[in-house]
Amino acid sequence: MKNYLTASISASAVRHNIAMLRGLIDPNVKLCPVVKDDCYGHGMDVLYPVLAERVDGFAVASPTEALELRQRGYDGFILCFLSAYFDDYDIQDELVRQGITQTVMSKSALASIQAAAERAGGTAPVHLKVDTGMGRLGVPARQAMDMVATIQEVPGVELTGIYTHFAAAEEADKTVTIEQLELFKTAWPVGGNVIHHAANSAAIIDLPETHFEMVRPGLAVYGCHPSDQLRNQIELKPCMSVMAKLIAVKHVQKGSRCGYGLTHEYARDSRVGIVPIGYGDGYFRNLSNKAVVRINGQDAPVCGRVSMDQMTVDVTGIPEVQVGDKVEVISPDPQAP
Template identity: 75%
Template sequence: MKNYLTASISASAIRHNVGVLRKHVGDGVELCLVVKDDCYGHGMNVLYPLLAELVDGFAVASPVEALELRQKGYHGFVLCFLSAYFDDFEVQDELVWQEITQTVMSKSALASIQEAARRVGKTAPVHLKVDTGMGRMGIPAKQAPDLIEAIRACPDVRLTGIYTHFATADEQDRSEVFEQLTLFKSILPPDGNLVCHAANSAAIIDFPETHFNMVRPGLAVYGCHPSEFLSNDIGLKPCMSVKAKLIAVKHVREGSHCGYGLSHTFDRDSRVGIVPIGYGDGYFRCLSGKAIVRVNGQDAPVCGRVSMDQMTVDVTDIPDVQVGDDVEIISSDSSAPNSVENLARLAGTIPYEITCHLGHNIIRHVLVD
């Protein structure tokens, strides 16, 4: 186990982020935190006690994630995006027994949940997902009213909510958001008794008209901006820093090479440090020769290709560097060259992918600060 490779999660930063999100959405709007993929790579096991006291519910991708929350002792609202339509009866029954709110997107899914509810002897709560333009999961909006009637006709199933998902809330051209929103509003039942939700982190920040009575923040709770195209800055604080230790320091001569393919050539006599992290730990190979880490608080460029579990950094201009010195891989300062957002830009990807790929070798812990 690489106990020299750690991720520190700031409890105060998460509390701050939840606070600014609550202030931004206002009273009467619940926060259902999306915690799929191990809290977007931040670590559900270490964060659960903190998050459970801060939010109004959780949303997860799979039945496994939903049931794990119950195993942790959480008794509140849990929404499962992908329910157990094709799993064995035991999983279906357990979701109903544990009062997990399942997603319905078709009459066949409704029938599966209804059968489980009859076997268990409990009423199953469900939310209807409507595809308003994402083109992914969800019943087409035109078919939604018919499915709503079918759900309400089932004595063993209770419709408690309805939701959709925006395709372009984090894009530069977000005009489609308003088209999706208009379509979603057009199929909402007139009785107003349902939980309605549509807003992800980007929509929460930039589109107040999408908030309804519940929102689904994800990356924003961890302090990362979901897009570089956001119009508003609500003052999020990144919560995570990732650090390692130098495991070797060596001198190399001018003209020497390093890394697979000998892709880097030193143009002067140099000192290099070896850092025990690589693409096997989620540090992308495409960051080779582009990214910067910080050694003893000073910038050290990544030189040569990132390997599976090691990479080389140039520490020539950092005095007194030695084995065991701290290396900041990811900074909790959003303006730093090694912030999640800046690493995403260098890698040509999104912040979500940077955090979600952080591997199991990175030991996560919460800073009670």
């Protein structure tokens, strides 16, 4: 672990974001945040206790993530987006025993879930995913009602929900999203105790008609606006900040170049600092020659290509900078560049 590179997560920011999202939905609508991939990289260990007392369930990608939530003591609703038929039988069976709601997106997935329910001696709750235009996983909308009928005839499996996922809800032009919404409505069964859900972060903010009985915020939980055009509609607080320390400061002459490919040329005699972070730490290489960091309250542009574990920044305009100074790599300030 690099002791000169620190990520901090603000629990108060997450609480604020949850409250803002709650304010946009009806009190009867369930809030089920997406916490896949370790809470989008923010850390389940840190955020689980913050979220568990404020939400109505969790949505995860994999069976392993779902079972880990149970191991943490969470006994509420958990929706697993990916079916478990590629996993070992013991995982499939444990999902049934633990009451994890699984996703049906094909007949093969349904057969796998039914077999696990039979082995485990229980009933498996499932939600049907309908592909209304995202073009990824899910039953085509035109086949959804037939699949609903099939699920309802299968012993050991209970259909408790139907959902879809929007492809362009964050865009100003809502044409595609409204088309998806109308197509989704054609897949609804009549009657039964079935919930419907479709709204991601953008739809929660901008399309109240998509809220139905449950919403699934992702990025917004962690303080990220789905798009620039939605920034003025909700106040979100980024919950992550990343700090580093300068490990070197040096002078370079006008005309000097730096980094792999020598893609940056200094237009003046300059002072540069070396920051120990790179694409190996998740700092995207495509930020080369584009991003800035903040040192002593002032912006310092990234110069040259981002390397695997370090990058160069121009500190000419920060005269008193020195080795060991803190470098704000990711800011919790939503107005920061």
